[in-house]
Amino acid sequence: GTFSASRGANLPIPHTGLSGARLQPFCARSLSLTSSQNVSESPPARADSTFKVTMVPGDGVGPELMTAVKEVFKAADVPVEFEEFHLSEVQNMASEEKLEEVLSSMKNNRVAIKGKIHTPMEYKGELASYEMRLRRKLDLFANVVHVNSLPGYSTRHNNLDLVIIREQTEGEYSSLEHESVSGVVECLKIITREKSRRIAKFAFDYATKKGRSKVTAVHKANIMKLGDGLFLQSCAEVAELYPKIKYENIIIDNCCMQLVQNPYQFDVLVMPNLYGNIIDNLAAGLVGGAGVVPGESYSAEYAVFETGARHPFAQAVGRNIANPTAMLLTASNMLRHLNLEYHSNMVSEAVKKVIKQGKVRTQDLGGYSTTGDFVRAVVANLRHRTV
Numbered sequence: 001g002t003f004s005a006s007r008g009a010n011l012p013i014p015h016t017g018l019s020g021a022r023l024q025p026f027c028a029r030s031l032s033l034t035s036s037q038n039v040s041e042s043p044p045a046r047a048d049s050t051f052k053v054t055m056v057p058g059d060g061v062g063p064e065l066m067t068a069v070k071e072v073f074k075a076a077d078v079p080v081e082f083e084e085f086h087l088s089e090v091q092n093m094a095s096e097e098k099l100e101e102v103l104s105s106m107k108n109n110r111v112a113i114k115g116k117i118h119t120p121m122e123y124k125g126e127l128a129s130y131e132m133r134l135r136r137k138l139d140l141f142a143n144v145v146h147v148n149s150l151p152g153y154s155t156r157h158n159n160l161d162l163v164i165i166r167e168q169t170e171g172e173y174s175s176l177e178h179e180s181v182s183g184v185v186e187c188l189k190i191i192t193r194e195k196s197r198r199i200a201k202f203a204f205d206y207a208t209k210k211g212r213s214k215v216t217a218v219h220k221a222n223i224m225k226l227g228d229g230l231f232l233q234s235c236a237e238v239a240e241l242y243p244k245i246k247y248e249n250i251i252i253d254n255c256c257m258q259l260v261q262n263p264y265q266f267d268v269l270v271m272p273n274l275y276g277n278i279i280d281n282l283a284a285g286l287v288g289g290a291g292v293v294p295g296e297s298y299s300a301e302y303a304v305f306e307t308g309a310r311h312p313f314a315q316a317v318g319r320n321i322a323n324p325t326a327m328l329l330t331a332s333n334m335l336r337h338l339n340l341e342y343h344s345n346m347v348s349e350a351v352k353k354v355i356k357q358g359k360v361r362t363q364d365l366g367g368y369s370t371t372g373d374f375v376r377a378v379v380a381n382l383r384h385r386t387v
Helices: 062-075 096-109 130-138 193-209 227-239 252-261 273-287 325-337 341-357 371-383
Strands: 051-056 080-084 111-114 142-148 161-167 177-181 184-187 214-219 246-251 268-271 294-298 303-307
Touching (some): 062 080, 062 325, 062 371, 096 111, 111 325, 142 193, 142 273, 161 193, 161 273, 193 214, 214 227, 214 273, 246 252, 252 273, 303 325, 325 341
Parallel strands (some): 051 111, 111 303, 161 268
Antiparallel strands (some): 142 294, 177 184
């Protein structure tokens, strides 16, 4: 038997590692930051020994990476059962009916793991992609990306430990574009006080619960004085409620340069949608690329786990060369969110041990090993773990 994660998981914010502890929802009763949403406060209850989680493999190497997750979970005896759905625009496997099926499963299970649903560049009459519609319908407002150096894999900057928090329900990704006259296209960027405060509070709550010391707001308020000005003002207002957390702000272009030159000055970064998309990928490049950075997205009720730098890597499909590290670490974070601390640590420690040993590395990390080689090495290290 299985049960929905809603009855056993710490929702909606990531588990802190403290027994029964979680971040307060963005509408925490101690603050009045505009929202009437509430989160169930019912204690975890185990109806059975298995969690049910929605799985959406997505496009590109997504299905191969999900196979890796299932193989490692099986070897680690992880008590999770997947409800799998294939949703793809490029493979003509997407429809409103299929989207509603996926949403129904996610709402019921409240925890999901997904690959990248590739968005075609051609305009076919619909501006909002299925990826964007999923986020909006679930109100997945906060995207969290963990940028950590991997022990044993040396890069220009080692021992990095950054968290990038991105608002992902408005900004430039609002699907509000139109051709006013022939050859002239207007794209609207939406910034609201409510959503800016919400993501700022999420970032400061995250920093507080995780023992982080600084939050940096990333913006372009020197040029977009009203839009980014409102975001920056909202962050500053929320920062006043957290006197123990240092608050700074930085212009997006300078932030990119500083991340390359001296990323150690940053701790938690919070930013609007488009900037987050860019910074996520830039930061991933600092620690090894898209194949090693885990991430997740949160609403007040749901948690969707996906890699930090979201790429379908279509050119690698069927070649057995994709790096499963990011997806396996993402899956490990999902287990921690479900309070499966033992299994989470088992998976993450096995992955990091394989990388640290340096014998099995995929092409993106300078090696010659296949996806299958890496998964087998992870499984082998699971077996050597003492109970």
